[in-house]
Amino acid sequence: MHTPPAAIAVERLVKVYKNIPAVDGISFTLAPGSITGLLGGNGAGKTTTIATIMGLITPTSGRVTVLGAEMPRERYRVLQRMNFESPYVEVPMRLTVRQNMTVFGMLYGVENLKARIAELGRELDLTALLDRPTGKLSAGQKTRVSLAKALINSPDVLLLDEPTASLDPDTADWVRAHLQRYCRERHATVLLASHNMAEVERLCERVIIMKRGGIEDDDTPAKLLARYARRTLEEVFIDVARGTVEAREVAQ
Amino acid sequence: MSAVVVSARSAATLQHGSSARRIGAMMLRYWYLLRSSWPRLLDLVYWPAVQMITWGFVQYYVANNAGFFARAGGTFIGAVLLWDILFRGQLGFSISFLEEMWSRNIGNLMMSPLRPLEFIAALMVMSVVRLSIGAVPVSFLAIAFFGFNLYGLGFALVAFFLNLMLTSWAVGIFISGLLLRNGMGAENFAWSIMFVLMPLACVYYPVTTLPTWLQPVAWALPPTYVFEGMRALLIEHTFHAGLMLHALALNAVLLAAGTAGFLLLLASARRHGTLMQTGE
Numbered sequence: 001m002h003t004p005p006a007a008i009a010v011e012r013l014v015k016v017y018k019n020i021p022a023v024d025g026i027s028f029t030l031a032p033g034s035i036t037g038l039l040g041g042n043g044a045g046k047t048t049t050i051a052t053i054m055g056l057i058t059p060t061s062g063r064v065t066v067l068g069a070e071m072p073r074e075r076y077r078v079l080q081r082m083n084f085e086s087p088y089v090e091v092p093m094r095l096t097v098r099q100n101m102t103v104f105g106m107l108y109g110v111e112n113l114k115a116r117i118a119e120l121g122r123e124l125d126l127t128a129l130l131d132r133p134t135g136k137l138s139a140g141q142k143t144r145v146s147l148a149k150a151l152i153n154s155p156d157v158l159l160l161d162e163p164t165a166s167l168d169p170d171t172a173d174w175v176r177a178h179l180q181r182y183c184r185e186r187h188a189t190v191l192l193a194s195h196n197m198a199e200v201e202r203l204c205e206r207v208i209i210m211k212r213g214g215i216e217d218d219d220t221p222a223k224l225l226a227r228y229a230r231r232t233l234e235e236v237f238i239d240v241a242r243g244t245v246e247a248r249e250v251a252q
Numbered sequence: 253m254s255a256v257v258v259s260a261r262s263a264a265t266l267q268h269g270s271s272a273r274r275i276g277a278m279m280l281r282y283w284y285l286l287r288s289s290w291p292r293l294l295d296l297v298y299w300p301a302v303q304m305i306t307w308g309f310v311q312y313y314v315a316n317n318a319g320f321f322a323r324a325g326g327t328f329i330g331a332v333l334l335w336d337i338l339f340r341g342q343l344g345f346s347i348s349f350l351e352e353m354w355s356r357n358i359g360n361l362m363m364s365p366l367r368p369l370e371f372i373a374a375l376m377v378m379s380v381v382r383l384s385i386g387a388v389p390v391s392f393l394a395i396a397f398f399g400f401n402l403y404g405l406g407f408a409l410v411a412f413f414l415n416l417m418l419t420s421w422a423v424g425i426f427i428s429g430l431l432l433r434n435g436m437g438a439e440n441f442a443w444s445i446m447f448v449l450m451p452l453a454c455v456y457y458p459v460t461t462l463p464t465w466l467q468p469v470a471w472a473l474p475p476t477y478v479f480e481g482m483r484a485l486l487i488e489h490t491f492h493a494g495l496m497l498h499a500l501a502l503n504a505v506l507l508a509a510g511t512a513g514f515l516l517l518l519a520s521a522r523r524h525g526t527l528m529q530t531g532e
Contacts, residue, residue, distance in 0.1 A: 017525065051528055054363045058522040072522060079365045080266055088528050089359035092285065092351075099284045106277030107364045111265040133288070149360070154264040 005068060007032040007157055007189035008053060013062035015048050015213075022048040024213035025062070032156075033187040035180075037200035039233075040210035041241050046193040047088070049210070050159050053191070054084055066157055078157075080108055085150040086161035090142075093135030097126060097145050100134055101152060108153035120148045124178065140171035147175060151182065158183075160192045164199060172196075176203055197234040207233065209240050216240050274366050278374030279381075282348050286382070296344075296386035300336045304329060304390050305397065326486050328456065329400040334412055334482055335455045336387060338475055339446045341420030342427075344382035345375050346442035349428045353436060362527050368518060372511070375428070376421050383417075408485050411496040412478045418503035419474045420446075422510035429517030433526060455479050474499040474506060 006029035015023040023045040030036050038046050051057045052064055055072035063070065069077040091100045098117060105113040121127040124144045129137060134145055143164070150158060163179070164172035176199060183190050194200050200207060201221050209217040209224075217224060217240060221233055228236045267273075286292055352358045361371065394400045402409060423445060430438040452466070453475040459467055470476045477499035484490050521527050 015525070022525075047528070048525065051525065056359065056362055056522065056527045057525045058519070076365060076367065079363065082363075084363055086359065086528075088356070090356040091360065092281070092355040092357050094288050094355075095281070095284050099281075103277050103281040103284070104360070104364070105264075106273050106280070107361075107366050108264075109267045109270050109273065109365065111267050116264050152264065153266060 005032075006030060006065075007034070007067060008191065009063075009065045010049070010053070011063045013049070013052060013064060014060045015045075015052060015057060016060045021213045023052070023059075026210070026213075026215045027062075028208055028215065028218060030189050030191060032189050033183070034206060035183055035190040035192065035204050037204035037207040038191055038193040038210065039195075039197075039200060039207060039237055040193075040216075043212075044210040045213040046210055047086075047161060050084070050086075050161055050191065050193055054082065054159060055079070080153060081155055082157045082159070083108075083150045083153055083155035084159040084161070085146045085163050086159075087165055088161070091134055091145060091149050094133060096131050096133055097121075097137075097148070098130040100145065101130075101148060104149050105152050110153055116152065120151060124148050124151075140167055143167055143171065143175065147178070154186060156186075156188055158188050158190045160190065160194075162194055162196075163192065164194070164196060172199070179203065197232060197237055201233050209237070211240060271367070271370055274370050275374045275377070278366065278371060279377055282351070282374070282378045283381075285351060286385075293385065296340075296382055297389055300333075300340065300386050300390040301393060304332050304336075304394055326400045327483055329394055329398055330402070330405075330482050330486055331455050331479060333387070333391060333394065333402050334416060334478060335450070336390070337383065337413060338416040338420050338449075338453075338478075340383045340386055341379050341417050342424045342446055343442070344379035345421060345424030346427050348375050348378045348382070349424070349431065350439065350442060353431060353439075358432070359528055368515065369511075372425055372428075372514070375424065379420065379424065380417065405482075405485060408481070408491045411493075412482060415474055415478050415496060415499040415503055418500075418507055422503065422506040423449075425507075425510040426513045429514035432514075432521045433517040433524070435526060449473060449475065452476070453479060458483060472502070474502040477502075 008030040010029070011027050013023055013026050014021065026045070026049065038049065040046050048057060052059055053066060053071060055075035058072055065071065067078045067081060069075065091104075095103070101117045101120065102113060105116060110116050117130070118127070121130050124147060126141075126144055126148060129141060129145075134142065137145065147163070150160070160179075164175050167175065179190070180203060182188065190203075192200065192203060205220060207217075207219065207221055207224055208215055217227075219227070224233065224236050225231065228239050230236045230239065352361060391402045394402060405412070427438070427442050427445060430441055452462075452470050453473050454462065454470055455475075459470050459476060459480060462470055477495040481492050481495040484492050484495075
C-alpha cells in the first residue's frame with residue numbers, strides 16, 4: 001500500500017544552547033491531515049521544536065523536513081504553504097485588522113485578497129472589527145485576529161503554540177471548533193503545543209509528550225490514558241512530568 | 253511558476269515568485285503605521301528644522317564677522333542639511349526595523365515568505381520616504397529663512413544624496429543585523445552610531461583640520477568625500493566628480509560589507525534562537 005509522504009518529518013533533531021540541550025535527539029513524523037498535540041512542561045523543548053520546524057532556528061544536528069523541503073535551508077519553497085500562531089509574536093497593534101490582513105496576505109501571495117479578508121472576517125466573526133486598530137481589541141478578539149493571520153494563506157501546515165492561552169472558556173471553545181472545522185475541510189496538518197489538556201484531548205488524534213528535550217511518550221490520547229491507567233490527560237501529564245510512573249515501575 | 257490552488261472551501265489562492273509584491277507589502281505596512289501616528293510624522297520634521305535654524309543663525313553671525321566665512325556662504329547650512337540626509341537616512345531605515353521589534357512582529361516576518369533582501373529593499377525605500385517627509389519641508393525653510401537653496405546645487409546634490417543614502421543604508425543594514433542577533437540591547441547603536449562618524453567625516457570642517465594620523469581614517473569614510481565636495485562647490489564653485497566616484501566605490505564596499513554582516517548575524521540569530529526572543 002502507498003504511504004503518503006509525511007507533512008512534517010523530524011529526524012534525530014538536536015538543539016544545544018551553550019552546552020545545554022534544549023531538544024535532545026527527537027524523531028517523529030506527522031501524516032498529512034493529522035492534528036497532533038505537543039505536550040510538555042516549561043523548558044521541555046516544545047517551542048524550540050516548533051521554531052525549528054518553521055525554520056526560525058537552525059538545528060545543531062538532525063534533520064527537519066516540511067512538505068518535502070529541508071528546513072531551514074529550503075524554507076522558501078514551503079513557507080507560503082505554512083503559517084503559525086504563537087504568544088511570542090504579535091501582529092502590529094497600530095494597524096487596523098484589515099491593514100494587517102492586507103500586509104500579511106500580500107506577503108503570502110494571496111490572490112483576491114479583499115475577498116479573502118472578507119471571508120475570514122465572516123468566518124472568524126471579525127467583520128465589524130476589520131477597520132479598528134488591532135491594539136484596541138480585547139484579548140479574545142486579538143486571538144481571533146492572530147488566527148485570521150495564521151489562516152490568511154489557507155496553510156497546509158499550521159503550527160500553533162498555545163492558541164487559546166488567556167482566553168475565556170467560551171472564546172477558547174469557539175477557537176477550537178473553528179480550528180477543527182478548518183483542518184477537516186482543508187485536510188491541513190496541525191502541530192499544537194498547549195498546556196491545556198482538555199484542548200489537546202478534544203482536538204488531537206495523537207499526543208507527543210516531551211520532557212527535558214526528549215520525547216517521553218507518543219500515542220493516541222485513548223492509548224495514553226489506558227497505559228497510565230488515568231482518566232484525564234492532565235493526570236498523565238503530571239505522571240510524566242514528575243516521573244511517577246517510572247518510580248512506580250521501579251517500586252514494583 | 254503556476255499558482256497553487258487549494259481545494260477546500262474558503263481556501264486562499266496563492267501566487268508564487270512575487271518579490272515586488274512582498275516588498276510592496278512591507279512598504280504598505282510602514283505607510284499605514286506612519287499615517288496612523290501624528291507624533292511619528294512630527295518627529296520626522298521637527299529635529300531637522302531645529303538643527304537647520306540653529307546652525308543657520310550661527311552661520312549668519314559668523315558670516316558677518318569673518319571675511320573667510322563671508323566667502324564660504326552656505327557651508328554650515330549645507331553641512332547641516334547633508335548631515336541630516338546621512339543621519340536621517342540611517343535612522344529612517346533603523347526605526348522602520350525597530351518598529352518590528354517594538355511590535356514583536358519580527359517572528360511573523362521571519363516565518364513568512366519575505367526574503368531578507370526583500371525586507372532590506374523595503375526598509376531602504378521607506379528610509380527615503382521618511383527622509384523626504386522630514387527633509388523636503390526643512391529645505392524650503394532654509395530658502396525662506398536664510399536664502400540657502402539646496403536645490404541650487406543641481407546635479408551635485410544628486411551625487412551627494414546618492415552617496416549619503418548608500419552610506420546610511422550600509423550602516424542601517426548592519427545595525428539591523430545586530431538587533432536581530434542581540435535583541436533590544438543593541439537599540440542604542442541605532443540611535444548613536446552616526447555620531448561616531450560625525451567628527452571623522454568632517455561634516456563642519458575640512459579634513460586638513462584633523463591631525464595627520466587621523467586623516468586616512470577620515471578618507472576611508474564615504475561621507476567625508478561628500479562634505480569635502482560640498483565645501484569645494486560652495487567656496488570654490490568647483491564640482492569634483494573624482495571625489496564622488498571615490499565615495500561611490502567606498503560605498504559599494506560598505507554596502508556589500510553591511511549586507512554580508514546582516515546575513516551572517518541573521519544566520520547566527522537562527523543558530524542561537526534569538527529570532528523568537530526579540531526583547532531585552
